[in-house]
Amino acid sequence: MKEVGSAVDEVWAQLGSFGRYTLIHYALLLVPCYLYGMYGSVYNFEAMDIKYRCKVPQCEGINETLWLDYAIPKENNKLSKCKRYRFFNETDQCDLKGFSGEIIGCDSYVYNGVDSVVKDFDLGCQNWKRTLIGTMYGAGFFLSLTTTGILSDKYGRIKALAVASFSSGVFGLIRSFSINYEMLIATEFLETAFGAGAYNAAFVLGMELVQPKGRVFGNTLINFAYISGTMTLSLLAWYLQNWRYLLRTIYTPAIFIITYLFVLNENPRWLLSKGRYEEALIVIKKAETMNNTKIREEVFTSLKAGTNQKEIEAHESFLSVLRKMLASKIIALRVLLCCYLWMTCSFTYYGLSINSVFLAGNKYLNFSLVAFVEIPANFVCLMILDKFGRKKVLVTVYMLSAIFCMSLSFIPEDLSIWRLVFYLCGKFSITIAYSTVYVTVSEVFPTNARQSLLAFCATTGRIGSTLAPQTPLLALYYVNMPTIFFACVALIASMLALTLPETINKTLPDNLEEAKSFS
Template sequence: MQKSTKEMEQRKEINLDSVLESLRPYGRYNLLNFVLLLFPVLLSSFYECGFIFEAQEQTYRCKVFGCDGRYNDTSWVDYAIPKNKERDRPDSCKRYVPLNVTEFQCTPEQFSNETMPCDAYVYEQSQSLVEEFNLGCQEWKRALVGTVHNSGMFAAMLVTGAISDRFGRRVAVGMAATASFIFGIARAFAPGYLSYLTLHFLEAGFGGGLYPSAYVFAVELVGLKQRVIVSAMCNMTFVVGVVLIAMLAWFVNNWRTYILILYSPAIIVGIYVWFMNESARWLLSKGKKDQAIRTLKRAAKINNLDPRNLELDALSDPLLKSDNQTVDKKSQFSKAIRSSIIWKRLLICSFLWLTCSLVYYGLSINSVSLSGNKYVSFMLVVLVEIPAYIVVVIVLDKYGRKKTMITTYLTCAATSLLFAFLPRSDWWSIPLYLIGKWSVTLTYSSVYIYVSEVFPTNMRQTLISVCSTAGRIGSLIAPLTPLLSVYHRSMPTVIFGGMCFLSSLLVIMLPETRNMRLPDTIEEAEELSRMKSKTDTS
């Protein structure tokens, strides 16, 4: 009996994190998997942000019959179409009423001072979505593309999380990539505006979980010491993808060709992901210990290691209750529903994510352009985020998750509030704004890492998806924040500052996860709130 007890104690000491460390985190097996998973991360940036240039704002004016196409010059525009003083260009939706004359020669005398709505348009850029669907002076229809996209992404979060946690990370990535390919390519051939919107919603709804699925898959490949670096790799890959979108849109004017180029590579992921090994951590969480051991043995062979030295047979099963009894999978969901600790953590993390999303996109939308070229401006605003992701790798492991999030939330709050009340003409207002953007980027990355560490493996992506869904609400609200400037020019940044300050207080109520292995069960996740990190107790 004593021998049996001793064996069980030895067995519990061997966990997946220690095995992953022994497997060499940056060995050939993981490096290959990182490449295979960072590719869908890159593609997810295309699919999450591609609509920005797909349905971008276009310059157009009224078509004046009798004038357009009659003369090589357009000097007649000055007396045929009123000028928009704010934008210093011809008005987009109005033209002067032509006088009833026998012969219309398009001269100044043949136009009155009264205006009328346009009945046809001349678009500056041909082969654009706005021009093809004739959306002139229907700005709400163009903006509706983004709303439909975000609505589809909103629906995708919970569905993808449930699929990932029930059927596996590999299945979730494969289904999302395949759906993106099918509905994305179909959208490129949409015959009309309504069919285009429908396909856009379906593509986002079924394929919108590509990033979180690939992200969770990648994080579960490594132990606790490498999680921050892997997360930073995902974030920087996403940034590179967004820059590539701007470069592609700069050179490809046809919106249908643009979509085909973006979505065609998804089929590659949809094929090769089925040849990848499933996450060993997910397999263990589902009680599939034999499959997990086979996966780890394959990894050991690829890394030129002897599987016998890893003591895989003694690997503890996170759902193992005793030698002959396994916890019912459904009971884990019931425990999560009844756990006040999990509920409190879920609500706080959802609010943190909502704040990050609202402030991040809100600051981007309300920011000042860095150059006259919209593509260059967009790329510069995105590239400024890379330093934040580099800093994340350094500070999260050195100072901990809580201290980092509290500091960055407070920094963003302070800079936002100072910017709101400082004269905009002062030289220091723009640096403050950029520091706020940099801070919320760092916070966003920290929250993404932290949320993946406080929930159990068997429900990790489902609960992450709930938080991500809350974040999607923030991204839906963000485009509306400029409208608040009508009431007071500083109202948007005051709201951003207040949200960040409140979030910094809520972080205090959460547990620290630095140097903690990923919890596999509800009990282990709850235990995080009852213990301090190893660093704090050392």
């Protein structure tokens, strides 16, 4: 007799992996994925480091080309942002002979360029406050991904997705009305604390909606939606030039995801894992009708028989199930491994995105290029994952990412085109790794704890994305220091990935024993 997981895969095979029912559900799932592509990178433009200089009270209002070189010292052939020359008598009118050779810090600043939080909250020469905004955004994931994962496994994927998306929209909009720096960072944290788990909930829903051979394609669709969101963000930021308008534009649509509670069906695989056969049957029959297909009766017999056991398992407390999972040495080590692989991906992926705005050239175009390179990366991922398997791909792309990032230390800064090429190659490689990690982690854990363990790995992995906003500060000491860090963690990940089980074309495990059997 077939296990429930195999029987569900047979259901999707007979329905057609991407029949009308699945396509409609996937199309709706791609909406929050698209939105979260913007949310994950909005910090880069919200807290953009803009042009500013010290305010020189005696000379403001006079054509600055006449006095600026006398008032502001130069650093690396550019006017200093944080220092100025002392005026002999601070009450005198602007006189070029009135500037001494003594360099002092700024009392206040004159801001130019886009409307950033740096300007609105007077964060000139306080880089730690600017980067802390991104770190607070990442810190919220530690609460969100774990709680959303538990809620998703206990109460259903759709509820977790709808509530988390709605929360993101609410706190994102509130953030756009921030009246001070403290309110800004508080709402940065609250947005991810209550809403960041929506992407993972959508991802797990997508993976459970298709049979094994369709999972890589489904993952690619989700990634394309995310990439499209990231690229859209760059264009919107370029067009709007105002962080408040940008936030209101991208967060408003998330409010309407709450309607998914009424328009989307819960996943049959999750319902069956909870022993709720009758509810799962209603959903499957609906899919039958929409796809104009007929499922063989013996498949329903297998589902019913397997669900009887699931009803018994469902009476166990959820924490009891998790304890059993983590009590297994195999599963516990697998969780730790997946956590590190995820952390490496998030640290390098977001770090390269954040630091891209400091490359030579137009920061909006550079950011778009770094996002655009993810499209061919996902095409390559689609072609190679089912051909070479998850493990070989991960080992290879982590190693390539390390090589490209380390190579930047040996390319002179004046060779800006070559630096950009190697930078993009590093992002290309880590993007393949990130996509592969998502697929792999969703395949190595059982259904009744899949979302929770995936969320735990993602939460721990978010140490990387929480630290990534701080990496531009390293460049103040040595310009290539951030990419050296990225290379080191990727090299370690490449070696650790050798210990992963291979999951290519395997049925998703429904229980602990099935998951342990992967090798």
